[in-house]
Amino acid sequence: MKVPLQLSGLRLTYPGSATPTLDGLDLSVGAGSLTALLGPSGTGKTTLLKLIAGLLHPDAGDIRLGDRSLLPLPPERRKVVLVFQAALLFPHLTVAQNIGFGLRMQGLPTDVIARHTDAMLDRLHLTGLGARRPDALSGGQTQRVALARALILEPDLLLLDEPLSSLDPGLREAMRALIRSLQRELGVTTLVVTHDQAEAVALADSIALMQGGRIVQHATPEVIFARPATLAVARFFGGENVLPGQARGGVFESAIGRLPLPAGTADGPGSLTLRPEAVTLGPGADARAARVMECRFLGTQTRVELDLGGTRLVALVAPHLAGGLAVGQSVGVTLPPSALWFLRENPEAPPAVPE
Amino acid sequence: MKRDVLSALARLALALFLLMPLIPLAIWSVAHGWRFPALLPSELSLAAWSYALSPVSGVVGSLGLTFFIAAVTSVIATALAYPAGRALGRLRFPGRSVVLVLVLAPAVLPAIAVALGLQGLFLRMGWTGTIWGVVLAHLIPALPYPTLVLTAVFARFDPHHEDQARCLGARPLQVLLHVTLPAVLPGLRTGAVLAFLISWSQYLLTLSIGGGKVQTLPLLLFTFATSGRNDLTGAVAMIYVLPALAFMALLLRQRSKTAPLPNRTDR
C-alpha cells in the first residue's frame, strides 16, 4: 500500500543542548516515492529518522503517515522500519533468523516465516546464505540482509540511514540499483538519509535538503541543481559560480556585463548562479572572451578556471573539448541564459557591486 | 630443539602445579593408614566415602544446601547487577565513579570487615541461622562480579540493536528476550558463575551469619580438616570440588563456542 508521509512543525531540542536540533521542520513525501534526505553531517538527519521511527519523541509537531498520526504509537506499531547505518544484524541469530525476526515478533508460524524468509533471500540475491552467521558475511551481503529484514515486514514507510556509506565504491553502485529497483517494485514510501549529493541525485525521486533544523528545499534533483533555493543550497551542490549584481528590467547587471534573466524576475540586488557544467567553451555567437587561469583533468571532466573580465568563473567540460587549452590562453565563453538562476541574496563576502 | 623441549617441560610443570593440591586429597579419600614415609597408602578403603555419602554425615544434604544458596545468590546478584551494569556501562551521569568504587568495595574489603558488623545487624533482624540470612550475606561479596562484568559488556553493547528490533516490530519485552539478553548472555553467564563461585566457597560469612545451623560444605570440610581426619577431609573435598569442576568444564565448552576468554573482571 502506498502511503504518503507528512511531517509538520517538528521541533526537538536534546536535553542540555542550547540549540534545537529540529526547528519547526516540515516535509511531505509522496506516496510510493523515494526521497533522499540530504544535508551536511550533524544537521539532525538521523534524529529525524528516529523521530519518525518512534525511537525519539518530538517536543512539538506531528508526524502523519497516510491519514494517521504516528505520535501515539510505539515503534513496533508504526509500520515504519528504520534500517540503521551500521547494519546491526543480531550476532546471535543466523541470516535467516535475522530476516525473519520481525515476523517472529508478530508470532507468525514458523513455516510462514520460513517461506517469506526464503523469498526474501532470493529477492536480495542471498540464496544459500540463510544458515550463516552475520560475522561470516561480506559488507554488501550484510547490507542486503539488513534491507531484507526490513522489507519482509512490508512496511508503509522505509527509512534508510546512510545505507551505502560502509560499502566500497563498486558495491555502492550495485546496491544503489538494488534499492532503486526494490523500491519501485514494492512501491514503499522511502526516506533515505545521505550526506553525499551524488548518491542522492542517483537514488532519489526527490531530494529534501536539510539545514539548520529545517528543510530548506525539497524538489527533484534537476530543480535543485538548476534552481537552488538559496546560495547555500547552490554551494552544497557544487555551485561554484556566484556572481553578485543587480536585476533590472529582466537583465542582470554585474561585473562581467549584462546577462538576460528568465522572464518575470523582479528588479533588485542579488546573485546569479550558474552550474559549472553549463558553461561552454569555444567560439560562439554569444561568446565572451576569457583567459584560462588553470586547467585540471578530473577523469570524466576537466575543470577550467577562467578569468572573465576580473571575475573568476569555473567551467566543467568534457576532456576532449578542453584538450587544447593552455594556461594564459584566451578562450571564448558562452553562458546559456537557460542555465542562469537568480537569487535575491548576496554572497557572504560580496565584492562591491558596481552600480 | 632444546628450547622446544624446555618449554614443553615448563608447560607440563604448569599443568602439574595447577592440579597439584587436588592429587593428595583424592588419594587420601580412599586411604586407610597412610603414614610417613609411604608414598602411597598401605591400604585402600572406601570407608571415608561411605561415611561422607551416608545421611549421618550430612555431606550430601550440605552439598544440596550449598548449591541452593550459591544458585539463589547468583540469580539475585545477577538480577540486581543487570540494570546496574547497564546504567554503569551505557550511561554517563554524575556520581558514576563513586558508584563504581562502591560496587567494587565489597570485592576488595575482606569478609572479616563485613562479617563482624553484619552478624550484629542480622542478629537484631532475626536473620541469623537462616538460609535467607546467609544468602543476603553472600550477596555482598558476590555482587561486584556480575555488576562489573555486565558494566563491561554493556559498554561494548550497541543499543541501536534494540532500536532496530523495535523498528522491526518487537515489543519492549520481546526486545529484551530476543535481542538484549542474547547479546549480553556471555557476560551474564560469566557474572552469574562468578557470583555462584563466590558463594560456593564462602566460609567466614556463612559461619558468622549461619551460626552453625546453616551447614554449608566449607564449614563441614573445615570441621574435618581441623580434626585430623584426612580421609574424611579428602572425601568431602572431592565431593565439594567435583561438581564445581564439572560446572566449570561445562561453562568452558559453552564459552569456547562464543567468546574465547572471559572479560578481565573475571574471577
Next chain:
Amino acid sequence: MRPYLMLAPLLFVLCGLFGAALGLTLMRSFRYLPAVGLTEPDLSAYTAILTAPGFLESVALSVWIAVGSALLSAALALATALALRQAFVGRGILTGLIQVGLAVPHVVGAVGILYLFSQSGAFARMAFQAGLIDGPGAFPALTNDPYAVGIMLLYVWKEMPFITLILLASLQRIGPDHEAAARSLGATPWQAFAHVLLPMLMPSLLAATALVFAFAFGAYEVPLLLGAHAPEAVAVLAWRSHTDVDLAARPEAMAMAVVIAVIAGGMLVALAQLLGKAGWGGR
C-alpha cells in the same frame, strides 16, 4: 533520573547490607551503640589494640603475606599468560586447567597444600625416599611456619590463575599489532615486550594484583589452617577477639576489622585510580 533508578536495587542492597555492616563495625569500634546504652564514643579500642603485644606483628605478617602472594602471583601469571599466547598442542587443556583453580574453594586448596608441603607431606616423603632427608624433621618447615610460606603457596596457586585469565583477556584485546609495529621500528623482542606490551598490560596487571593483595590481606580460613601459632594473621586475630567470651574484646575486634578495612580500602582507592586511568568500563 534513569541511571539512578536502574542502580537503585543494587545500591539498596549494597548500602543496606554492606554499608550498614561497615557502619555498625565502625560504631562499635568507637564504643558507640545507643541501642545498648553506649552514647560516648571513644578511641579506647584503638589504643588497646595498638598497644597490645602482637597486634602490629600480626599486621606486619598479613602485609608480608599479601605483598608476597600478590607479587609472586603477578610474576608467575605474567609468564604464564605470555606462554599461553603461543599456539601449542594442549593449549586448550592448559587454559582449562587454569580455570580449575577458580572453582576450587580456598579451604580445599589449603588442605591440599598442607598434604603436599608439610614435613610429613608428599614432598617430604619423596625426599625421604630419595635419601635426601633422614626424617620428617629434616624437611624444611613450609606449612604452619613463621614465614607463612604455606599460606603464600596456597595464594599463589589460587590467585595466579586468576591474574593469568585477566592478562589473557587483555592480551587478546591488545592483539599482536603493536608489538609487530615495535619490531618493525627496530625493537628487539625484549624491547618490544618491555616498552610496548608491558605498559599496555600494566593497568589490568596492577588492578588484578591489587585485588589479590586485598584478598590475601584479609582472608581468614587459610591462615587458620596453614599459619603458625604466632604471630597470627590479623584477620584470625580479629575473629578470635570477636569470638572471645569477654565482651570487652568486642570493640577491639571491631577496631581490628576497621584497620583491615582501611588498609584494604587504600588498595581500593589505588585501584579505582588505576581503573580511571585505564578508562575502565567506559564507552
Next chain:
Amino acid sequence: MLRILAVVLLVAAPAEAQTTDDTLLSGTWDQIVAEAEGGTVNWFMWGGSDQINRYVSDHVAKRLLADYGITLNRIGVADAVEVVNMVLAEKEAGIDTGGAVDLIWINGENFRSMRQADLAFCGYTGVLPNNVLVNWENPAIANDFGVPVDGCEVPWNTVQFGFAHDSATLPEPPRSMAELLVWIKANPGRFTYPAPPDFTGSAFVRHVFIHAAGGPENLLGPFDQSKYDEVAAKTWTILNEIEPFLWREGRTYPTTLVQMNELFANGEVAFTFNYDPSQFGLAVDAGIFPPDTRSFGLSDGTLGNTNYTLIPFNATNKAAAMVLQNLLLSPEEQLEKAKPEVWGAAPAIDILRTSAEVQAAFAALPKHPSVVAASELAAFALPELQADWLTAIEAGWRAEIGR
C-alpha cells in the same frame, strides 16, 4: 548515618515471647516429656569425629525419635567456643527466647564463660529421672574445672589425660613427669606439645605446673596470685630448659592437637596425648595412628575431668533438650558409647547405682589395646584446677614461652 543506623537497630529488636521455664523447673517429668514431643533439638557439638557423629546422628537420634517423637538435629562445629559466642551474641542482641541453640557439648572454660555471662539454663537437673545415677558427691562431677555445676549442666562423659606412644619404636616410655623431662633432653626433636590456648596443650602445661608445685594440694582452692607467681616461675624455667630439645628446637609449636597427632602418626614425635584416651583407639581404627600405639597415664598424677551437656538460657526447645539429656544419661546409652567400636567413652554415671546386668555389661566391655584402662588412670587421678588458674597459666605461657 550513625544515628539512622542506631534507630534501625532499635526498631529491629525482635519481639518477646513468654517463657515456660517455670513449668520445666516445677512440673513433673511426664509433663515435660509431653511438652517435648514433636519438638526438635538443635545440638551443637564438636563434629570432627565420624564415630561420635555416627553414634549421635544414627543411634541417639533414632532412639529419641522412636521413644519420644523428638527430632535430633546434630550440628557439628569446629570448636565449642563458636557456640558460646553465638549464644552470647544472641543475648547481646536481646534474643531471650527462641535462640538457635538447644544443647551444647561443653566443659571447662566455655562453661565458665557461659556461667559468667549468665547464658545457661540452670536448676533443672534434679527433674531428670536419670539424675539419680549421677554421683554429685564426687567433686570431679559437681565441679567443672573448679566451677560448681549448680544444676546448669548434665554430665555426659568422664575423661582422664593419657599419653600415647608407638610401642614398636618406643617399647619403654617414661611414665612420670620427671622421667619424661629427662627423656626429652636425651631425645632432641622427639617431643612437643600444642601451644596453649589449645585445650590439650594447656592441660599438658598444667601437668608441668603441678609437677613444679610438687603436687596439686596447694593449687586446689581459688586462684592465689602469690602462689601462682612462685610456681609459674619454676614452670617457665622447666619449659624453657626443655625448649631447645623440642620438635623444631622449640622455635614453633603445633597450634592444635590435630597437628600434634599428625606429627605422632608420621613418627616425627614420639608422643601425643589426649584428654580422652578413647580417641587413641578410634585413631588406630581409622588408620591414623600406628597399630602398635599404646597409652598410659603419668604415674605422678594425671588430670581428669568431666564433660557435660548444657541448655542455653534462651533455648527454643528446653523440654526436648532435657529429654535428650536424660536419654544420654541412661545406663543403656552410657553403655553404648562405652563400647570401643562405638566410641569408648568412659561413663559419667556411677555404675554401682545401675542394675546388675548393666554393671556386668560394663565389666564385660572389650578393651581396646591402644586405650589405657580407666581403672589404671583412676589410680593416678588429679583434680582439675579452677578455671582462673587455667587462664593465668595460659596467659603466662604465651608471654614467657610462646612469644
